[in-house]
Amino acid sequence: MIQTNQTLSIDVGGYTAHPIPTGIFGLDGGAMFGTVPKVLWQKTNPADELNRIPMEARALLLISKDQKILIDTGNGADFQEKYGEAAGKKFQEIYSIDENGPTLLKSLNKYNLTADDITDVILTHFHFDHAGGATKFDNGKIVPTFKNATYYVQGSNLKNALNPNKREKASYLKANIEPLIEAKKLVILDSNRHPHLKNISFHISHGHTEGHQSVQIADDDTQLIYCGDLIPTSTHVRSSWVMGYDLHPGQLMEEKKQILQISQNKKTYYFFEHDPYCDMATVIPDKDEFKVEERYWMK
Ligand SMILES: [Zn+2]
Numbered sequence: 001m002i003q004t005n006q007t008l009s010i011d012v013g014g015y016t017a018h019p020i021p022t023g024i025f026g027l028d029g030g031a032m033f034g035t036v037p038k039v040l041w042q043k044t045n046p047a048d049e050l051n052r053i054p055m056e057a058r059a060l061l062l063i064s065k066d067q068k069i070l071i072d073t074g075n076g077a078d079f080q081e082k083y084g085e086a087a088g089k090k091f092q093e094i095y096s097i098d099e100n101g102p103t104l105l106k107s108l109n110k111y112n113l114t115a116d117d118i119t120d121v122i123l124t125h126f127h128f129d130h131a132g133g134a135t136k137f138d139n140g141k142i143v144p145t146f147k148n149a150t151y152y153v154q155g156s157n158l159k160n161a162l163n164p165n166k167r168e169k170a171s172y173l174k175a176n177i178e179p180l181i182e183a184k185k186l187v188i189l190d191s192n193r194h195p196h197l198k199n200i201s202f203h204i205s206h207g208h209t210e211g212h213q214s215v216q217i218a219d220d221d222t223q224l225i226y227c228g229d230l231i232p233t234s235t236h237v238r239s240s241w242v243m244g245y246d247l248h249p250g251q252l253m254e255e256k257k258q259i260l261q262i263s264q265n266k267k268t269y270y271f272f273e274h275d276p277y278c279d280m281a282t283v284i285p286d287k288d289e290f291k292v293e294e295r296y297w298m299k
Contacts, residue, residue: 009280010269011059011223013199013217013239015062015069016232018111019271019279022059022074022104022133027274029165030234031244032059041129043278046234050098054276055233057129059104060226061111062200062217068113069120069197071215071226073144074104081137082175091123095129104133104145118146120196123153124228125212126161127168130273133178135235142179150178150196154204167247189213197207205230207252208245211285223262224280226271231256233275239289260290269296 030053034042045053077096080088087099091097098262105115123131136145145150156275164172180186187194192202192213202213208229216224230252239257241250262268263283271280278295 003048005111010222010224011267012222013105013200013219014063014178015217016059017217017224018063020059020061020070020107021102022057022058022107024276025075025096025129026050027055029053032236032274034120034242034244034246034249036241037262039236041105041135041235045233048096054138055129055274057269058275058279059107059133060215061108064198065109067119068117069122069148069200070118070149071122071189072124072130072228073121073132075129076132076134076136076145076176078137080129082135082142082245083173098251112176112206116148118149120182121146121149121151122200122213122227123151124196124213124214124225124273125155125157125209126177127209127229128176129174130228132173135179142175144180144183144185144256149185151185152187152189152197154213155190156204156206157209157213158186158188160210171209171245203230203255205252205255205259206249207250208243209247218261219268220266222267222269223265224269224271225259226273227259228273230259231272232290233272234270234278234295235275235280237270237283237292257289263290 001123008019044204047053060071060240062069079091083091135142161172161177199218201216205212214228214230217224242252246252262282269280281292281295282293284293
């Protein structure tokens with residue numbers, strides 16, 4: 001069942017799922033659409049004077065009787081305390097972080113939840129716009145934001161995040177990673193399931209970055225796929241719309257096709273972390289690829 005009044009929710013796999021907007025930020029439009037020319041992408045994603053387009057950093061909350069699971073955590077806050085004063089300021093400027101709109105904790109409050117209520121945090125990968133909210137600055141040190149939660153990430157992503165190559169260095173920031181390890185809160189996965197996460201499985205891919213996991217929540221009739229950076233917005237459903245940020249674009253196109261093919265098995269909603277204009281969409285086959293069928297948005 002989907003409700004699209006005030007708050008969007010969808011019941012799937014024994015959970016009620018809610019989008020958790022964590023704040024709009026800006027990314028270079030060219031980088032978001034790779035080889036697609038601006039004349040095409042600016043129609044749907046108008047850019048500011050610095051060529052940045054608005055991006056959401058949308059987490060997903062899954063509520064069951066026993067668990068409150070969060071998937072990804074947005075950019076976070078406390079940038080100057082976490083990344084250093086000068087670097088933090090520069091970070092906020094470059095990425096045009098809007099701190100006046102919804103934040104991770106404000107969006108959780110809408111469901112009468114605080115950070116301490118979260119039992120599990122699944123991270124698609126450690127890039128700062130997904131894992132920035134995983135830690136916070138508190139009493140002079142950086143600690144896990146969700147102190148009662150177990151965090152999950154793929155081992156191959158953790159390994160890459162701790163020793164990033166030059167191209168990815170600016171995206172993997174130690175302040176978002178090391179405090180989770182120090183607090184012994186991080187479960188390092190090497191498979192596509194975990195016994196604590198019922199009806200949840202992972203699609204592990206390496207085209208965007210090493211060890212990225214998209215999250216599938218499924219029951220007999222319906223499935224919801226939290227795409228992460230494999231398909232960051234509904235516009236990226238088209239096979240050749242691939243980000244300049246992706247490490248291996250050709251591989252990503254193949255991985256994207258595989259995850260879109262799952263829609264042929266049962267009713268499938270693709271949830272988009274970065275789409276500023278919708279939360280999720282259904283897709284249909286179109287010649288030798290897929291296109292958006294219907295978009296859903298809580299606003
Ligand atoms: Zn990423």
